[in-house]
Amino acid sequence: MRRYNSPKYNLCVKLCTHCLQNKPLSDFNFKIKSKGILHSHCKNCSRTFIRNHYYNNRQYYLLKAKRxxxxxxxxxxxxxxxxxxxxxxxxxxxxxxxxxxxxxxxxxxxxxxxxxxxxxxxxxxxxxxxxxxxxxxxxxxxxxxxxxxxxxxxxx
Structure with a gap:
């Protein structure tokens, strides 16, 4: 069984601050790629947030695109x-x-x-x-x- 507090394990996974699950680093998008800094939300949580945000603000985005x-x-x-x-x-x-x-x-x-x-x-x-x-x-x-x-x- 893996020990979650071992330094080796912490280099391979990251805690998503939204769903509170430990996930592999490949499940996170880069925030600043040149510095290797990852977002705090995993890709799935980010995708869900963006979709919900667009749905809740759809009229704003449509007007912005029209302009x-x-x-x-x-x-x-x-x-x-x-x-x-x-x-x-x-x-x-x-x-x-x-x-x-x-x-x-x-x-x-x-x-x-x-x-x-x-x-x-x-x-x-x-x-x-x-x-x-x-x-x-x-x-x-x-x-x-x-x-x-x-x-x-x-x-x-």
């Missing part, structure tokens, strides 16, 4: 607006950002404006913009109509 997502979308919208202000239509030279659009040349994953609405990282938006040319709405429609032959069979 953060709005901040990200606002930042990305400003980024797109500033990008369009610095670029002109490659066909006609139009510079008004209100009428400028992103015209994908290759490997389109999603429309840039839809991507911004989803709130991804700025790097994902930049990668998608790199695949595009800037065109005004009229030039974009004309290019797309010619590209896909929309008016090929119409009597004009």
């Amino acid at each position: 953060r997502n709005e901040e990200i979308r606002t930042f990305l919208r400003r980024y797109l607006w500033n990008y369009l202000k610095k670029h002109a239509c490659v066909d006609c030279g139009e510079t008004d950002p209100v009428v400028l659009e992103f015209d994908h040349l290759k490997d389109k994953l999603i429309e840039v404006t839809r991507l911004v609405r989803n709130g991804p990282s700025i790097d994902k938006v930049r990668n998608e913009i790199e695949k595009c040319e800037i065109r005004c709405a009229n030039c974009h429609r004309r290019k797309t109509a010619i590209q896909f032959g929309w008016y090929k069979n119409l009597p004009l």
